[in-house]
Amino acid sequence: MQHSDIRMKKLYVLLNAKSGSVGTLAGSPDDLKRQLEQSGYEAIVDADSDASFAERMDRARASDADTVLxxxxxxxxxxxxxxxxxxxxxLAVLPLGTANLLGRDxxxxxxxxxxxxxxxTLVPRQVDVGRVNGRLFLHKVAIGFVPAIAAGREKLRGRKDIIAQLAFLGYAFRRIARARHFxxxxxxDDGRPHIDRVQALAVANNRYDEQLGHFFARSQLDAGALTLYTLDHLTVLGSLRLGLGVFLGRWQDDAALTVKTAQSxxxxxxxxxxxxxxxxxxxTMDTPLHFEIQPRALTVMAAPAAAGAPPPDDPATDATTDA
Known part of the structure; x- marks a missing residue:
């Protein structure tokens, strides 16, 4: 896909003021609007903390903007x-969270x-989306002890001191040590049910890479497959081994982990x-949980290298010129 196929002109910005690193923004939402307009874009910045996020999504959906940021x-x-x-x-993404997994991808x-x-300089890239019971997801859905660990992390949002980080690590290891099978x-895809006893299971949109120092990164976002990661006998020692394997880029063959692919x-x-x-x-979601993949259903703006496209010849002009 060539970068000249699609242009961003008017942006509807959904700004989440509670995001992990939103404090790194220089100034107020008005400053962000001004900076975007100085770069040649028309921008509506929605930072309305009094409205529910669902209401703000409806406003973005109904707007005449061609891009949701x-x-x-x-x-x-x-x-x-x-x-x-x-x-x-x-879709365009300004990464202001803690993990920023999509932004890194x-x-x-x-x-x-x-x-x-x-x-x-960003160019359009068509990527897959996953759905669970109709709900869209971009990275993964996890069940088991993982949601409890994520909830613990949420309680420490905004705290970067060493005491908070150590407290979270202790909490995470305790949750893993007490993880029960269910x-x-x-x-x-074949329609044949299989009974498993697991501690945790994640259904990912495409497959995670195995690269040194890359944590849950994906270079391929349009392979058209779900990947199932199942943990069935993870211990605290095993979690340390698995974490080291993730860092070293050798983790998907870990003895505690089973990896399978499927379309649904x-x-x-x-x-x-x-x-x-x-x-x-x-x-909280009602069961059963039904997962499916929708190949290349989303067009998102990516760096040229991540999209497999050459950089624009004149980025400043390309950002505001009609296709």
Whole structure:
């Protein structure tokens, strides 16, 4: 896909003021609007903390902007992606969260000032989206002990002191040590159910890479497959081994982990509801959980290198010129 196919002109910015690194923005939402307009874009910056996020999503969906810009973490990007897929708009991402997994996958600068310089050079990339019971996700949905660990992390949002970090690590290791097995019925593409006893299970949109120092990174976002990661006998010592393997880029062959692929998955449980972590956000979902992949359903702006495209010849002009 050539970068000249699609242009961002008018941006509807969904700014999440609670995101992990939103404090690194220089100034107020008005300053962000001014900076975007100085770069040649028309921008509406929605930082309305009095409205629910669902209301703000509806406003973005109904706007005449061609692009929804998610200014926040991975949860904000997922919400904005749902708007983009529903409305046919483009998605752009200003990574302001803690993990910024999608932003890293797209090759985006994590510093807002550098990102503003990078913005005119971004090119469109068509990527897959996952769905669970109709809900869109971009990275993964996890069940088991993972949502509880994510909830613990959420309580420390905004705290970067060493005491808070050590407290979280202690909490995470205790949750892993106490992790219980639970039974699920898992049905993949062939329609034959299989009973598993697991401690945790994640369904990912495409497959994670194995590279030195890369944590849950994906270079391929359009392979058209879900990847199932199942942990069935993880101990605290095993979690340290697995964490080291992730850092070293040799983790998907770990003895505690099973990896499978599918186009669709259904998970049944004796529980009517399960806690899940959906792209970093913890919530409760009704069972069964039905997962599917929608190939190349979302167009998102990415760095040229991450999109496999040459950089624009004249970025400043390309950002504002009609296709």
């Amino acid at each position: 998610a200014a926040g973490g991975d949860g904000t990007a997922t919400a904005a992606a749902a708007v983009a897929v529903d409305s046919g708009k483009l 797209l090759g985006l600068a994590l510093d807002p000032e550098t990102w503003l310089e990078q913005l005119p 039974a699920i019925e898992l049905t993949r 998955v259904t998970i049944r449980s004796r529980h009517r509801q399960l806690k899940v972590m959906l792209d970093g956000e913890v919530e």
